Amino acid sequence: MSTKKTSLKDIAVKAGVSTALVSYVLNGKEKESRVGQEIAQKIRQIAADLNYQPNHLAKSLRSGKTHTIGLIIADISNPFFANIARVVEDEAKRNGYTVIIGSSDENADKSRDLLDVLINRQVDGFIIVSAEDTEEQIQYLTDRHIPFVLLDRYFPDMQTDFVSTDHYQASYDAGSHLIRSGYQHIGMIAYDSQMFHMRERIRGYSDALNDHNRTVQKSWLQEVRMSAIEAGVQAAIDQMLSGKQPVDAILFATYSLAINGLKYINTLRLQVPTDLAIVSFGQAEVFELYHCPITYLKQPIVLLGKKAVEVLVKKLRHESTEPSQVLMKAELVERASSKVKSVVLI
Amino acid sequence: MSTKKTSLKDIAVKAGVSTALVSYVLNGKEKESRVGQEIAQKIRQIAADLNYQPNHLAKSLRSGKTHTIGLIIADISNPFFANIARVVEDEAKRNGYTVIIGSSDENADKSRDLLDVLINRQVDGFIIVSAEDTEEQIQYLTDRHIPFVLLDRYFPDMQTDFVSTDHYQASYDAGSHLIRSGYQHIGMIAYDSQMFHMRERIRGYSDALNDHNRTVQKSWLQEVRMSAIEAGVQAAIDQMLSGKQPVDAILFATYSLAINGLKYINTLRLQVPTDLAIVSFGQAEVFELYHCPITYLKQPIVLLGKKAVEVLVKKLRHESTEPSQVLMKAELVERASSKVKSVVLI
Numbered sequence: 209m210s211t212k213k214t215s216l217k218d219i220a221v222k223a224g225v226s227t228a229l230v231s232y233v234l235n236g237k238e239k240e241s242r243v244g245q246e247i248a249q250k251i252r253q254i255a256a257d258l259n260y261q262p263n264h265l266a267k268s269l270r271s272g273k274t275h276t277i278g279l280i281i282a283d284i285s286n287p288f289f290a291n292i293a294r295v296v297e298d299e300a301k302r303n304g305y306t307v308i309i310g311s312s313d314e315n316a317d318k319s320r321d322l323l324d325v326l327i328n329r330q331v332d333g334f335i336i337v338s339a340e341d342t343e344e345q346i347q348y349l350t351d352r353h354i355p356f357v358l359l360d361r362y363f364p365d366m367q368t369d370f371v372s373t374d375h376y377q378a379s380y381d382a383g384s385h386l387i388r389s390g391y392q393h394i395g396m397i398a399y400d401s402q403m404f405h406m407r408e409r410i411r412g413y414s415d416a417l418n419d420h421n422r423t424v425q426k427s428w429l430q431e432v433r434m435s436a437i438e439a440g441v442q443a444a445i446d447q448m449l450s451g452k453q454p455v456d457a458i459l460f461a462t463y464s465l466a467i468n469g470l471k472y473i474n475t476l477r478l479q480v481p482t483d484l485a486i487v488s489f490g491q492a493e494v495f496e497l498y499h500c501p502i503t504y505l506k507q508p509i510v511l512l513g514k515k516a517v518e519v520l521v522k523k524l525r526h527e528s529t530e531p532s533q534v535l536m537k538a539e540l541v542e543r544a545s546s547k548v549k550s551v552v553l554i
Numbered sequence: 555m556s557t558k559k560t561s562l563k564d565i566a567v568k569a570g571v572s573t574a575l576v577s578y579v580l581n582g583k584e585k586e587s588r589v590g591q592e593i594a595q596k597i598r599q600i601a602a603d604l605n606y607q608p609n610h611l612a613k614s615l616r617s618g619k620t621h622t623i624g625l626i627i628a629d630i631s632n633p634f635f636a637n638i639a640r641v642v643e644d645e646a647k648r649n650g651y652t653v654i655i656g657s658s659d660e661n662a663d664k665s666r667d668l669l670d671v672l673i674n675r676q677v678d679g680f681i682i683v684s685a686e687d688t689e690e691q692i693q694y695l696t697d698r699h700i701p702f703v704l705l706d707r708y709f710p711d712m713q714t715d716f717v718s719t720d721h722y723q724a725s726y727d728a729g730s731h732l733i734r735s736g737y738q739h740i741g742m743i744a745y746d747s748q749m750f751h752m753r754e755r756i757r758g759y760s761d762a763l764n765d766h767n768r769t770v771q772k773s774w775l776q777e778v779r780m781s782a783i784e785a786g787v788q789a790a791i792d793q794m795l796s797g798k799q800p801v802d803a804i805l806f807a808t809y810s811l812a813i814n815g816l817k818y819i820n821t822l823r824l825q826v827p828t829d830l831a832i833v834s835f836g837q838a839e840v841f842e843l844y845h846c847p848i849t850y851l852k853q854p855i856v857l858l859g860k861k862a863v864e865v866l867v868k869k870l871r872h873e874s875t876e877p878s879q880v881l882m883k884a885e886l887v888e889r890a891s892s893k894v895k896s897v898v899l900i
Contacts, residue, residue: 276675284639287631287636311639322654493840
């Protein structure tokens with residue numbers, strides 16, 4: 209591909225002048241003393257005819273600035289990440305940066321490949337939604353002084369910039385809301401993951417129940433493997449409903465868990481919220497359009513995306529050096545799926 | 555960022571040898587005559603300690619191969635594109651390519667920015683879901699002999715590789731299905747766009763009605779501006795329902811149009827399909843989980859993505875030179891939203 213590019217030499221040959229002169233002219237360095245306007249004009253015309261494009265790459269290798277941001281998201285097929293990518297792009301564009309995106313698909317190896325590719329593509333910095341087991345990749349960036357901001361997920365033991373939802377508080381709010389709404393046996397379906405944001409969501413749920421004098425029963429907290437989500441969610445719901453104290457409400461830790469759960473709940477012909485109340489993390493059209501609109505934790509996608517770009521751009525412009533660690537509140541959007549439980553008289 | 559990279563010079567200084575010698579060693583060019591194994595080992599150790607990374611970029615500038623594919627999609631926040639991006643990534647990885655993604659947000663200028671950025675990032679080739687008014691960008695790639703494949707959208711007047719759904723046939727099938735199901739006044743909501751795939755979807759709808767001796771009434775075919783989709787869809791539905799011959803079925807030309815339509819239909823308290831039958835292009839969880847599951851045209855996302863990668867990789871490997879133009883059939887997935895109309899006795 210690069211061999212097809214028009215070179216200064218191509219232009220020089222066609223114009224019958226030296227490559228140096230072409231370079232002078234096209235870099236706006238010609239002096240009247242060196243070259244007349246006529247020849248300068250001829251060179252520019254030939255450059256245009258040959259579709260000449262100055263090698264920004266070589267320029268950026270010298271300047272070390274490409275005005276490009278690498279955005280690595282955990283899963284492009286998850287609407288939360290797709291939408292936040294859209295926000296990051298718009299905000300970056302406003303700041304004069306172009307965003308190139310890679311999806312790690314929650315896979316550490318793929319995440320490493322993408323970092324390598326984008327570092328070699330000379331991006332100025334990164335915004336990263338980290339996958340599991342990528343701490344050493346973050347450490348690698350830190351050691352190399354490559355500017356980056358972690359988005360929505362971060363590693364509590366590492367001193368890095370991050371902009372994230374307060375996952376603990378969001379989950380705590382959801383659990384408390386279900387208790388206040390009169391639900392007795394509140395379960396949670398989460399991922400079997402050591403990612404900090406997932407542990408925080410689980411911790412928030414447990415604390416909410418404990419603080420309201422509920423003991424989380426073993427069958428109430430289910431952790432599903434990401435690699436077998438559909439079967440995992442179905443087995444989890446079966447256990448939650450068949451336990452000694454069947455749940456009357458479920459908090460889903462992610463959008464994907466909720467989608468799989470709602471599909472299974474439909475096949476079980478369970479009524480929401482009469483048989484089972486639902487609250488989910490994340491937001492998507494489907495929650496609004498489900499026959500019983502779903503209560504969800506609305507993560508501040510626009511604010512998260514904008515703030516992440518702001519923090520990174522400040523770093524890139526050396527306007528800020530101290531670490532910036534931002535936690536944002538998720539809003540509990542109450543819908544019919546968790547409305548106050550009507551007391552059943554017997 | 556690049557300034558932070560460990561250079562051959564850094565290593566040379568630390569090793570107390572010449573930069574040239576470091577280059578010889580690290581490029582495996584050292585001759586016993588020039589340098590002993592001990593010093594070679596020392597240089598390699600220092601390079602490792604300093605986390606030295608050979609400049610793949612410079613290498614790729616010479617080789618013209620980076621094993622990177624640029625994927626430009628029209629809108630990352632649309633699940634169809636997000637899901638197809640996931641397929642392209644997986645398939646590219648299987649072929650040893652990494653994918654970097656950009657979203658043009660259906661904007662020609664943004665599309666041009668992304669092409670420039672990715673060309674300067676030396677991607678080997680492109681897979682592109684074209685935005686409107688980007689013909690000259692495609693011509694530019696063609697003139698520069700930059701390998702690319704158009705995905706899901708193409709320009710009929712340009713001789714390019716493409717892998718696309720047969721938009722005309724899909725729309726024709728949807729219209730015929732609604733007629734067979736007993737609906738009398740079938741409308742369509744599309745985008746006010748000159749993009750070929752959109753014109754084809756509209757043409758398929760019109761031909762389906764004409765071939766069944768129905769005349770498309772003026773109020774039945776509504777074209778909405780992408781920039782004002784919510785208000786546009788609501789106005790369109792109002793007109794379709796208030797006309798002399800109100801519609802009893804609507805075909806939505808895209809997922810986003812359908813989402814906006816379903817929300818408005820809910821607020822109007824219309825029953826689907828009794829008051830209004832629905833068929834939509836695209837696929838999403840929401841169609842399955844809507845209180846009345848929506849009949850949709852399932853585009854072959856996996857086949858489209860895999861074929862696009864296959865065609866591009868063949869080009870990159872010079873295994874194929876003749877143009878490859880593939881049209882794939884969309885599957886009409888029949889759900890309750892368009893079930894056979896029950897005859898009402900008066």
